[in-house]
Amino acid sequence: MNQYLDRLSEKARNLTHSPGVYLMKNKSGEIIYIGKAKMLKNRVSSYFQLNNPSHNEKVKKMVSQVYDFDYILVDSEFEALVLECSLIKQNSPKYNILLKDDKGYHYIKITKEDYPRITAQKQIVDDNAEYLGPYTSSFSVKQTVDEVNKIFMLPTCNKKFPQDIKKTRPCLNFHIKQCMGVCKGKVSKEEYNEILAQAISYIKKGGNSLVERLNIQMEAASDALDFEKAAKLRDRISAIKKIADTQKVYMINTQNQDVIAFAQNSTNVGVAILKFRNSQLTDKEDFSLSDVYDLAQTRQEFLNQYYLSTVDVPQRIVVDAEFEELRLLEDYLTDKLKHRVKIIVPQKGENKKIVEMAYANASEKLSKRVERTGREVSALEELTKLLGLTKTPEYIEAYDISNIGESAMVGGMVVYENGRPLKKAYKKFKIKDVVGQDDYSSMREVITRRLSHYEEEKSTGEGFGRLPDLILLDGGKGHVAAILPIIENLKLEIPVFGMVKDSKHKTRAIAKDGGEIAISGCRSAFSFVTNIQDEVHRYSINYQKNVHKKTSFELTLTRVDGIGEKKAIALLKKYKTKPELKKATVAELKQTAKISDKTAQELYDFIQEI
DSSP: OOTTHHHHHHHHHTSOSSOEEEEEEOTTSOEEEEEEESSHHHHHHHHTSTTOTTOOHHHHHHHHTOOEEEEEEOSSHHHHHHHHHHHHHHHOOTTSOOOOOOOOOEEEEEOOSSSOOEEEESSOOSSSOEEEEEESOHHHHHHHHHHHHHHTTOOOSSOOTTTTTTTSOOOHHHHTTSSOOGGGTOSOHHHHHHHHHHHHHHHHHOHHHHHHHHHHHHHHHHHTTOHHHHHHHHHHHHHHHHHHHHHHTTBOSSSSEEEEEEEEETTEEEEEEEEEETTEEEEEEEEEEOSOSOHHHHHHHHHHHHHHSOSOOOSEEEESSOOTTHHHHHHHHHHHHTSOOEEEOOOSHHHHHHHHHHHHHHHHHHHHHHTOOHHHHHHHHHHHHHHTOSSOOSEEEEEEEEEETTEEEEEEEEEEETTEEOGGGOEEEEOOSOOSSOHHHHHHHHHHHHHHTHHHHTTTOSGGGSOOSEEEEESOHHHHHHHHHHHHHTTOOOOEEEEEEOTTSOEEEEEETTEEEEOTTOHHHHHHHHHHHHHHHHHHHHHHHHHHHHHHHHHHHTTSTTOOHHHHHHHHHHSOSHHHHHHOOHHHHHHHHTOOHHHHHHHHHHHHHO
């Protein structure tokens, strides 16, 4: 709670309705957040409204530290947009999204040794090697090095030549025809250097001019009846053309465009920008963002900052989703660059496929940050969109009821954290209050018992002391309708959905209150939900079988005179398996069940026979 809220609110009420930029400051006078507004009074006042429901955790933290604010009036939204980005770049406020330019320069290195190698390097080292560059794109450098090593079959292993020639067997690369096999001793130093020169020419001048020269050399070798050399040159020409054909996969109809996608996991976001120039993919940029609670707002702030601070703006920008100031940014860039800049959000076709490619790259970037696979990140985000959730469900609880007729009624709860099972948080429930076979009442009992523990254990933040971001029930809309009143009565805001199976017990759809959501078209989410449904069903069934087995054993022990249900349960609590029970002595049985010597002996004899 900010103790200066009344003063700040009063100051905000006296602001003008003009557009402008505002600067939030802490008690030390440090700028902690910079924003823009079409109407300053409305926007700034909203920050200081008590318990504003639109404030996420990040905004609440920022507001709690505000001591004062300044503002700058401008004439238009365009001016506000430009000034905001300029001030953010100058001041790097704590609560703004900050784009760190960590690309630096990159080089292609040709080592100085008897059999030189070609590698990608981030900086020049004083080692007498030859360095090509600098290049600003690590993507294009790595891509070029990979291409040239494959085309010219240059060694990429750790062997030292000529020291290691004929000392070890060739590695896998030789066998799959991605290395010429210097280690076999069949490539002379002169021949190797000739091939290396061709590789360097390929890097500097491209493949077309090199293919022309290689064709001339191949014909000359053929005329000289040196068919082995002609065949090698033919294969090299073929490899260059094959790489060129592969690159066409990443060519588009539009000359110049950027394709941008965002992937989110909890409060972390990965961003990928694919850059197409002259219709070909030439570069890729990655960014990692943290403390993100509103992806739509983050997308807008990111794009504004990125394109107002770069000179390389293409004619078209393809984005994975709409954002509020799309047209404003589009018009501003068009006006600034004096050529039409169009921002589009594709729904189908070529650009939709390339957006999916950018999203895969963003997911991969994010997966390294959150230590999850790209598939897990993708599944969670796809599920978030499918269910219309306001945030990624980092902590998911799933429930299933299992029984054999009207006996051994149990419930199982499994937990997934960041897309993976959290087995230490799994819980088992033995149905106590429901009489007969009633799945809805049983599910109500399980959810009520689980949530009743929250208030007692919430200080721990673990197990029952942590509320789920999403509850999934093994069942349809009837199960959802049965549970929602419990959530509402406890004044909790937890989304609840059902996992619907078809006649073959396969996941078919997601059930919500009053309907169903088709899920089969969303591959990642479908696989994820199917996995959860199978896991909670397996867990519940296994528990139910154990309870049924234990119940049957209890009933067996009660055949002995003097052994009732309570005494049978006491015995099975101490001796959990039949072998353990058989090892117990008469004296131990007497003490555990609190029975007479005669009953203990009869019990012992009975146990040895079953």
